Amino acid sequence: MRLELKSVVKQYGQQRALDNLNIAILDTSCLALIGPSGGGKSTTLRLLAGLEAPTSGSIRINENEIGSDAAKRNAHLKNVGVVFQSYNLFPHLNALTNIALPLEKVHRHSKADSITKAESLLQQFQLFEHRFKMPSQLSGGQNQRVAIARAIAPDPDIVFLDEPTSALDPEMTAEVLDAIESLVEAKKRLVIATHQMGFAKQAADTVAIIAGGKLVEVGDASQVIDQPGTERAREFLNASLKF
Amino acid sequence: MSIKSIFYHAAEGDDALPSRLSRYASFFLAALLLSLLLYGSFAALQYQWNWQSVLRYKAKFIEGWFTTLKIACVSLIFAFLVGAISALCGRARFLPVRYLSTLYVELIRGTPLLVQIFLFYYVIADAANIQNRYFVGVAIMAIFSGAYISEILRAGIEGVGKSQLLSAKAIGFSEYQTFRYVIAPQALRSSLPALAGQTANLIKDSSLLSIIAISEFTLNAQEVNAITYSSFESFFPLAIGYLAVTLPIMRLSRVIEKKLQFDT
Ligand SMILES: Nc1ncnc2c1ncn2[C@@H]1O[C@H](COP(=O)(O)OP(=O)(O)OP(=O)(O)O)[C@@H](O)[C@H]1O
Ligand SMILES: [Mg+2]
Numbered sequence: 289m290r291l292e293l294k295s296v297v298k299q300y301g302q303q304r305a306l307d308n309l310n311i312a313i314l315d316t317s318c319l320a321l322i323g324p325s326g327g328g329k330s331t332t333l334r335l336l337a338g339l340e341a342p343t344s345g346s347i348r349i350n351e352n353e354i355g356s357d358a359a360k361r362n363a364h365l366k367n368v369g370v371v372f373q374s375y376n377l378f379p380h381l382n383a384l385t386n387i388a389l390p391l392e393k394v395h396r397h398s399k400a401d402s403i404t405k406a407e408s409l410l411q412q413f414q415l416f417e418h419r420f421k422m423p424s425q426l427s428g429g430q431n432q433r434v435a436i437a438r439a440i441a442p443d444p445d446i447v448f449l450d451e452p453t454s455a456l457d458p459e460m461t462a463e464v465l466d467a468i469e470s471l472v473e474a475k476k477r478l479v480i481a482t483h484q485m486g487f488a489k490q491a492a493d494t495v496a497i498i499a500g501g502k503l504v505e506v507g508d509a510s511q512v513i514d515q516p517g518t519e520r521a522r523e524f525l526n527a528s529l530k531f
Numbered sequence: 532m533s534i535k536s537i538f539y540h541a542a543e544g545d546d547a548l549p550s551r552l553s554r555y556a557s558f559f560l561a562a563l564l565l566s567l568l569l570y571g572s573f574a575a576l577q578y579q580w581n582w583q584s585v586l587r588y589k590a591k592f593i594e595g596w597f598t599t600l601k602i603a604c605v606s607l608i609f610a611f612l613v614g615a616i617s618a619l620c621g622r623a624r625f626l627p628v629r630y631l632s633t634l635y636v637e638l639i640r641g642t643p644l645l646v647q648i649f650l651f652y653y654v655i656a657d658a659a660n661i662q663n664r665y666f667v668g669v670a671i672m673a674i675f676s677g678a679y680i681s682e683i684l685r686a687g688i689e690g691v692g693k694s695q696l697l698s699a700k701a702i703g704f705s706e707y708q709t710f711r712y713v714i715a716p717q718a719l720r721s722s723l724p725a726l727a728g729q730t731a732n733l734i735k736d737s738s739l740l741s742i743i744a745i746s747e748f749t750l751n752a753q754e755v756n757a758i759t760y761s762s763f764e765s766f767f768p769l770a771i772g773y774l775a776v777t778l779p780i781m782r783l784s785r786v787i788e789k790k791l792q793f794d795t
Pocket of ligand 1: 300303304305306323324325326327328329330331332
């Protein structure tokens with residue numbers, strides 16, 4: 289997919305989350321957004337997913353401008369999946385219904401089809417036996433895998449993941465990263481904000497470092513992580529690889 | 532087990548339930564103290580009890596009790612409707628509607644029920660030429676309780692987390708679908724304990740309808756007092772009659788609250 293952000297500014301009251309962000313990526317199938325905390329990764333991801341409008345600037349994905357027009361953003365939203373750091377699932381619905389309900393109500397599948405599809409996804413993520421459990425009865429890792437299943441259920445063009453593992457302990461992190469890796473293998477297009485450098489290098493083909501609401505560096509994943517070209521990127525990577 | 536350990540709860544922060552013996556013995560002691568206090572007050576009155584004559588009007592109590600229940604049930608249904616509509620209006624895009632809801636809730640909650648009953652009965656119902664006083668009674672209770680229910684529901688709706696709304700948006704739910712499938716069920720669940728409590732309030736508050744001569748439980752009890760020239764006897768069955776309904780409801784409210792705590 290092709291991504292292009294031109295002079296994107298996102299202002300939250302006094303806080304300028306993105307400050308003239310420019311990114312142009314001609315072709316990527318898995319993009320990792322990395323950078324220091326508060327740098328603007330989540331904001332970039334929300335704008336790309338169409339969850340929010342930029343204060344100014346233009347955002348293009350492939351041939352579609354999705355930035356300013358609410359109707360276009362909503363249309364775009366239906367064609368993508370989003371997974372957040374935590375609290376993705378609806379706590380009053382069981383795992384199966386969490387996946388099936390949007391299929392039925394948003395994507396107009398029949399009820400039976402929605403349930404069949406949800407069941408096969410739960411099977412794929414080894415969650416079938418937990419299908420009738422409520423989110424509160426599932427572990428953090430299981431919750432996140434159900435959330436991933438829900439995000440990919442309608443076969444979206446792109447899946448956006450915002451630090452999907454940072455609320456999990458190492459063991460659960462591994463199981464969720466495995467689930468994400470299986471998406472990469474299935475040639476899903478992904479954009480993932482992450483603190484996991486190792487995972488970014490291994491799973492992503494392109495990496496963009498964002499700090500202070502600006503692009504620091506973008507390029508081939510292993511190139512950017514192993515041989516960063518800018519001083520700011522080196523600084524960040526050294527700090528994050530220290531421990 | 533020493534006497535002290537029976538009546539004392541374990542260290543602070545210990546959530547474990549006291550033993551059965553502890554609970555029963557302590558409850559009994561508390562009830563005993565209260566009874567003694569009551570007994571002492573009445574003994575000081577040197578009052579001649581006359582249960583016999585009151586007992587003769589048993590049917591009147593029962594009839595009144597059922598009338599109260601009926602009024603409460605019908606009022607509750609309408610109160611819920613009014614409350615839900617008001618809570619929805621409080622979120623309306625068209626601002627005058629929003630202020631209408633705010634005004635309604637604040638005016639009702641800010642004035643005594645007694646005043647509302649008089650105003651409604653002698654002014655509004657009179658002007659609208661409504662004759663049936665039971666109809667008026669139900670309308671007053673529905674409007675009164677509706678304001679409280681509106682507030683309860685509003686709090687429930689506002690309590691739904693931002694992350695849930697973002698999640699709903701990310702899934703592609705429309706505004707209506709978000710409300711229907713995410714906000715409403717979660718808000719309703721978290722409001723249940725308070726709604727049960729409000730139901731108990733409604734039952735008790737309906738006793739004030741006695742001032743516009745609706746023959747519900749309280750009015751009937753007052754009448755028995757008058758007929759039998761007694762002062763207090765009727766108030767005992769009256770209190771017990773209300774407790775018989777409100778205690779189980781308050782209990783239910785606690786149970787729901789506990790259950791919800793475990794669910795989240
Ligand atoms: N909804 C919001 N309201 C106000 N300020 C916000 C909001 N969202 C983000 N910000 C601010 O914008 C800046 C960028 O935030 P963002 O969440 O995009 O950073 P991030 O790179 O995802 O950080 P982290 O690694 O901690 O998740 C921060 O200073 C943050 O405080
Ligand atoms: Mg973030």
